[in-house]
Amino acid sequence: MVGLPTIEQMRGAGATALAVDAERTLLFDRAELIESADGAGIAIQAFAPLAAPEPNEASKGMNKK
Numbered sequence: 001m002v003g004l005p006t007i008e009q010m011r012g013a014g015a016t017a018l019a020v021d022a023e024r025t026l027l028f029d030r031a032e033l034i035e036s037a038d039g040a041g042i043a044i045q046a047f048a049p050l051a052a053p054e055p056n057e058a059s060k061g062m063n064k065k
Contacts, residue, residue, distance in 0.1 A: 003028035
């Protein structure tokens, strides 16, 4: 979850970028959030979630039979 308090904390810490997980992150008060981030010079970028790797025969852990 990301909201106005997140941007205020980032502003206080001097952060300049926020990466969020696309399709899995809730943005509260979105218009205000973006306006506040813009005013603070904070970029917000959403990234597609990484897919879980498919298991394969090469990685059997400790049971290498």
